[in-house]
Amino acid sequence: MSRLLSVFGTVKQSVLHMGRYPSPIIHPPRGSLPVLLSVPHSGRDYDPALMANAVHGLAALQALEDPLVDRLAWRAISAGIGGVVQPVPRAVIDCNRDEDELDPAAIDGIGPTPIGPRARHGLGLIPSRTHRHGALWRRPIDRAELKRRIVEVHRPFHQALADGLEALKTRHGEALLLDCHSMPSRRNAPAEVVIGDRHGASAAGWLSSEAMRIVRGAGLRVALNDPYAGGAITARHGRPATGVHALQLEFDRSLYLDRDGNAGHGFDRIASLIEALAKRLGEALLASQMREAAE
Numbered sequence: 001m002s003r004l005l006s007v008f009g010t011v012k013q014s015v016l017h018m019g020r021y022p023s024p025i026i027h028p029p030r031g032s033l034p035v036l037l038s039v040p041h042s043g044r045d046y047d048p049a050l051m052a053n054a055v056h057g058l059a060a061l062q063a064l065e066d067p068l069v070d071r072l073a074w075r076a077i078s079a080g081i082g083g084v085v086q087p088v089p090r091a092v093i094d095c096n097r098d099e100d101e102l103d104p105a106a107i108d109g110i111g112p113t114p115i116g117p118r119a120r121h122g123l124g125l126i127p128s129r130t131h132r133h134g135a136l137w138r139r140p141i142d143r144a145e146l147k148r149r150i151v152e153v154h155r156p157f158h159q160a161l162a163d164g165l166e167a168l169k170t171r172h173g174e175a176l177l178l179d180c181h182s183m184p185s186r187r188n189a190p191a192e193v194v195i196g197d198r199h200g201a202s203a204a205g206w207l208s209s210e211a212m213r214i215v216r217g218a219g220l221r222v223a224l225n226d227p228y229a230g231g232a233i234t235a236r237h238g239r240p241a242t243g244v245h246a247l248q249l250e251f252d253r254s255l256y257l258d259r260d261g262n263a264g265h266g267f268d269r270i271a272s273l274i275e276a277l278a279k280r281l282g283e284a285l286l287a288s289q290m291r292e293a294a295e
Helices: 002-007 048-052 058-062 074-078 143-172 205-217 232-237 267-294
Strands: 025-027 035-039 082-085 175-183 193-196 222-224 244-252
Touching: 035 143, 035 267, 048 058, 074 082, 074 267, 082 143, 143 175, 143 232, 143 267, 175 232, 175 267, 193 205, 205 222, 205 244, 205 267, 232 244, 244 267
Parallel strands: 035 082, 035 175, 175 244, 193 222
Antiparallel strands: 025 082, 193 244
């Protein structure tokens, strides 16, 4: 347990400013389950320099957020599930992208064309535009600022996830990462919750099936890998062959937000669902290990 506490030293959230970006907020696991929550897109404090460079102001940058997902995860964290929360907004840097997913519309001097399909759509490591608002920035950042954001924000977040998962695996034999996101509401969408396992590459298939069963049991429509199969977080940290699994969870925002973007009447329902997924999948993972040990 002392090793877990050293890995998960808690960091207090701070407001972004012109100095160093804040570290990830790390919640130590306090229970007996091998589960870690990831919340990469809930940062909502914007420094003056970033705002001065924003073409369309705060609303365009807020469109990149997964609104209030850190608060949705709090119920599970309060119950003892470990978590890593990124307090830096996605507009600064997207921790669910690889370091090489670069767009010259957002970064000066990196080449003539975007790298990777998500960067080509304006949603690379440094977002450059959204479908609704168009171009986000008056001018691209330079390479020195790109490096600073990677070193101070992106790498510490992924290191915290890697360290936390390794500690859980060492203690329990296996570990599960639940990467928590929200998705825009779509009229007549077939699913209200989408579970992504990168088509079986980031988690054992039975875990994905069990997650879908839990969501259906909560009375919600669920899909697997369609339209979100998982991003850089599940790709980087999900290694089921080595006993580390990763699932991406996408929740329709209309499930828990009101029309003004505040916590709505369904907020506690989704917070309870995240807690149930963490607990029941963690218990199932431990039970699976016990069965294997008995054989």
